[in-house]
Amino acid sequence: MIHRKLRMGMIGGGKDAFIGAVHRIAANIDGQIEFCCGALSADPEIARESGRILFLPENRIYTTYQELFEKESKLPETERIDFVTIVTPNFAHFEPAMMALDHGFNVVVEKPMTLSLEEAILLRDKVVSTGLTLCLTHTYSGYPMVKQARQMVKEGSLGAIRKVMVEYPQGWLSTLTEREGNAGAAWRTDPKKSGKSGCMGDIGTHAAQLAEYISGLKITRLCADLNIVVPGRGLDDDGNVLLKFDNGANGVLIASQIAAGEENALKIKVYGEKGGLEWHQMEPNTLILKWLDQPAQIYRAGQPYLSDVAKHNTRVPGGHPEGYLEAFANIYRNFAATLAAKLRGEQPNAFQLDFPNAEDGVRGMAFIENVVASGQSNQKWHEFKI
Template structure:
C-alpha cells in the first residue's frame, strides 16, 4: 500500500477581488488534508499567474484558462496531477468548469448554486453519472456541527412529526442603488447573464431552502412566492418571501432579503414538530435551542456531552471555544477530501465523509431557484415543483 498523502486540489476562480476564493483556500487548508497544487484564478492570465506565485504554486501549474488546466493536468502522472477541482467562479462558469473537469477525470467540489439554470443542472447530472466521479457542493451552513445535531435530532424522532419550518436570511448590503458600480461582488450578482434567473433567491434564498431540507430530511415540493426588486431601477430581485410545503407534509415560510438595511448575515432556522422545536441562529452558531413541549427548554452546545456522533465529528475544539464560518466551510472540504481518499483506499466513506451536499442537492437547488421565479410571476397561488427524473431513476 502506498504511503498516505495529501489530497491534491486545483482551483478555478477566486482571484484578486474575490470574496469567496480566499475563504475556500483557507477552509481547504485548515485540516492539513488538502494541498493546492494548481489553478487558474482570473480570466486575465498575468493576474492568474501573479496570484499563483503568491500562493507558492509552481509557475508551470498557474494556467491561463480552465480549458488549458484540465488538458495539461490530465497529461500528468497520477502521482502528480490534481485529484479534484474547486470551482469558485461566478455562477455562469460553474457548469462549464465542472463538466470539463469530469470529462478529464477529476472530481469536483463547487460553490453553489451548481449551475446557471436547471437545464445545465440536468446536463451536470448526466456528466456525473457517466464519469462515475465525485461531485460536491459547498452549501456552507450545512457544515455547522449544530446544524448536523439538529438534523440528527429530527431523524431520531426528537420532535415527533415535523409540522412547521421557519427560515429567514436577511442581509442589507444591496440596500442602495448603484452598488454594482462600486462592488465586484454586486456587479455580477445583479447581472442575469452571470448570476442566473435570480439574485436574492439564487444567492441566499437557496442557502435557506437547502437548510430547511437538510435539517428536516424532506424536500420542498410546492411554493407560493413573492419576489421583487425593491431598489428602484433594479431588474433583478433583491427580496423574497416564499411559503413552503414539504414532502413530509410540513408547511413553512422562507424570507430572504438583501435590502434589510443594517443587517449583516442573520440566517436563522426554526423547526417545530408534534413534541417540540429546534432553533439555530448563525450569529451564535455553537448553540442549538431545543424546546420540548412538556419540559423546560434545553441549550445544546457545540463540544458538549449531548452531541450526536456526526455533530461531534465536525467539531474541532472543546466546548466554549468558538467555531464559525471557516470551520463550517472546512468541514465540507475535509469530508469531501475523505471521500476522495476513500476511493484511493478502496473503502466506503465514513458517515461524516459522506455528509457533503451533492448532486441531489444541486438538482433540487436549481429547481427551487427557477421555480421561485416562475411562481412569483404566476397568478397561481401554489406552484408545484416539477419532478426531477434523474432523482426518481436513481432511487427506483
C-alpha cells in the same frame, strides 16, 4: 493504499476574491489537501500575479481553465490534481465542471451549481456516469449544531415535523451598489452572470437547502412573492415563499438583501409534535430546544452530550468558538475523506458522505426556477418541478 494529501486545483478565486481565499483556508485546515495549481482569473495578468502571490510553481499557473485541464491530465498520476474547486460567478460553473469530469477530475463547486436547471441535470448525470464525486459548498450544513439539529429530527426527538421557518436577511444591497464599483454586487445582479434570480439564487438557495437538510423533508409546492425593491436593479433583491413539504408540513422562507442593517442573519426554526428547535448562523455554537411539556434547553457545541455526528464535525472543546471557516472546512474534510476512501477502493461511510452533492445542486436550481415561475404566476400554489 493512499498515504498522501489530496491535490487541489482552483478555477477563479484570484487576488481580492473573497470566496476563493475562504475555500483555500477551509481546504487547508485539516491538513488533508494540498493546493497545487490554478487558473485564478479570466484576466491572464491577474491569473499569473495571483498564482505567484500564492507561491504556485510557475509551470502550474494557468491562464484558462481549458489549459489547466489539458496540462494537468497529462501529468503523471503522482503529480496531477485529484480535484478542482470552481469559485467563479454562476455563469462560469457548468463548462469548467463538465470539462473537469471529462478529464477524470473530481469537482468542488460554489452554489448555485449552474446557471439553469437544464445544466444542473446534465452535470448531475455526468457525475453519475463517470463515477466521480462532486461537492457543492452549501456551507451552513457544515456547522456542528446544524448536524445536531438534523440528527435530533432524524431520531424523532421532536416528533413528526409540522412547520419549518427559515429566514436569511442581509442589508448589503440596500443601495444600487452594483453601479458604484462593487464587483460582487455587479455580477450577482446581472441576469447574464447570475441567472434567473438574484437574492433567491444567491441566499434563498442556502435557506432552502438548510430547511431540507435539517428537517429531512423535501419541498413539494411553493407560493412565491419576489420583489425588486431598489429602483434600477435587474434581479430580485427580496422575496417571501410559502412552502409545502412531502409529509404535509408547511413552511415559510424569507430571503432579503435589502434588510438595512442586517449582516448575515440566517436563522431556522423547526417545529414538531413534541417541540421545536432554533439555530442562528451568527451564534452558531448554540442550539435552542423548546419543549411542549418541559423547560427549554440550550445545547452547546463541544459538549459530551451531543450526537456522534455533531462531535465528528467539532474540532475544539466547548467554550472555544467554531464558526464559518470551520463549517466550510467540514465540507472539505468530508469530501476529502470520501475521495480518499474511493482511492483506496473502499466504500465511504455516512460521516464521510455528509456533504452537499450534485443532487442537492439540482434541487437548488429547481428551487430557483420554481420560485421565479411562481412569482410570475397568478396561481397560488406552484408544484415543485424538476
